[in-house]
Amino acid sequence: MSAQPVPPVPSSAVPQNAVAAAPERNVVDQAPKGEVVLKITDLCVRFPSDEGPVNAVQDLTYEARLGRTLAIVGESGSGKSVSSMAVLGLHNPKRSSITGSILLDGTEIVGADEATLRKLRSNTAAMIFQDPLSALHPFYKVGNQIAEAYLAHNSVSKDVARKRAVEMLELVGIPNPQRRAKQFPHEFSGGMRQRAMIALGLVNNPKLLIADEPTTALDVTVQAQILDLVKSLQREFGSAVILITHDLGVVAEVSDDILVMYAGRAVERGLAKDVLARPQHPYTHALLQSLPSASEDSDQLQTIKGTPPSLVNLPSGCSFHPRCTARDRVPGDACATVLPDLRVSSPGRQIRCHLANPEQVLAQEGAS
């Protein structure tokens, strides 16, 4: 892909870092290449609760392709983590109800038995969790924790698995990996711990790597290093990466595609660069507006008014309508009564919104 000629990028509203991060990709390239590793169709995840079923994820459809990074963006409780945990079958079937289809490398995950899931976990799809301190077991040596995942899928001796763990630690840039492998997670710094977590995720060379807010618990400087690491490893292994985040700065840096979620549903999908430059859904727009900017003179942070809705009692119609500023641009009260479909709004872009000409409306919003 890097061999392709670099087309001129419309400089209008594209954030500088987004351009720098993905200069090789063509804006009009609407047919992403790479084999589909993960295909999620009409996924619904519900958890029973005392107040009624919690609709954590509804009608979610997306796919992840080898060699590409898909960012799933949304506030807490938007269903981004829940949906990705479902990919590994990590929800307790007794305490959740999952419908729809999750095809992971050709295997159906929804309703799959434990043995099937075990074979796929770490081997086909692996996950990196948000807080590496709590995600690594405090009682076991880092090297052994990595080796355990390797042993689960390869019939090798413990020694071979431990050597593999050391190799992985070296690969993710941990100095003195031989010694580090024999240490416990609490002896690692935060960034090192996340590197170890990545080593654990990649030890079986999975086709899909799901990174659930991998940089949230880290210092800003370390965040960049970790993102660079994920990117370079992805290039090396050619795997598909799903990056779950609420940080749009992170998305701009590393993702090819973006999926914005709100209250359990996808509200906007498209190429990351396009969506960030010209958001079409009022929620995406509001998220971008609320990014603090160093250049702006305002000492006031932009926020999205209101609070995320309860997943037990979702608002009627469009879930976002109570907080939506563009709501009065839609004739009638369609926003409050009719749930919009996820529709193709422009080539390579899908939004779940009643606005007929969202880009124009939002451009005016931003200017005002």
Added chain:
Amino acid sequence: MLIYIARRAIMAVSVILVVLVATFLLFFAGPADPAQSMCGETRCTTQRLEDIRRSLGTDRPVAIQFKEYFQGLLVGRDIYVSGSPKHCEAPCLGFSFRTGVEVKDALATRFPNTAMLALMSMVIFLSVGVSTGVLAARRRGSGLDRGIVGFSQVFGSIPSYITGLLFALNFTVLYPLLPRYANRSDGIAGWIAGLVAPAIILGLFYATGYVRYARASMVDTLNQDYVRTARSKGISEQTVVYKHGLRAALSPVVTILGLDMAGLLSGTLITEQIFGVDGIGRFAIESLRNDDLPIIMGTVLIGCVLVVIMNLIVDIAYSFLDPRVRLS
């Protein structure tokens, strides 16, 4: 590590000292007069009472008595028992006011009975309690879970003297399925067999607590991120639950185990009484009834030392269980 143990030892000695002084003072502050109870009600003359007091040494100031007691602990001392001096080697716990037997020996013959009972019940409450607790935690919210928790609460809240008495009555007397307590000197096998009944009652009673500790700890651990990480590796559910879950869930249980064992090893008053086990607990009650200060002091000292030792063992065990704990 050595410095840590040394510091703990110094603290332990001071704790023991404070408890000994307190016990001494409490004894004399109360209406206890060993001479009076030895003298009897009817033919007790003032002269006889004085003589008994003198021979016991309780006529002297409390401070001096304590000094001598403490001296005896450290270097040994001579004690007048019914007129003639007897040497008592360090650590000297004195002679029984009542029987004249050396306290050390009296405790030494009874301690194995209590210790064996404690160990046997520990095997029961740990295996039954932890495994049931883990089972409840894995099926959290199910009918089985509620049944286990409910039963453990009901059983645990019935005083052990009721369940113990009923059990003893039913299974060693009415339907003698289990043998009654026999002395160790009559054969080890019979001795152990006789301890089965009290160990079951004690074990089940304590197990009710361990079911709940283990369940709570396990529920908490199974919700930890590292258990989710373990599950995402593709290892078996057994490995996830036991290697990753139970290992971490055991730490808090070990703390309680240490204290419980200290309590059990220093004697179970009621169970020993009901099942006729000649242990430290029953001995302590007897000595209290007889105002037998040296024996009371002896049992208190044992209890104290056991609590301190058990806490030390727990702390050391902790550093092996949890690598984040460094003893320094």
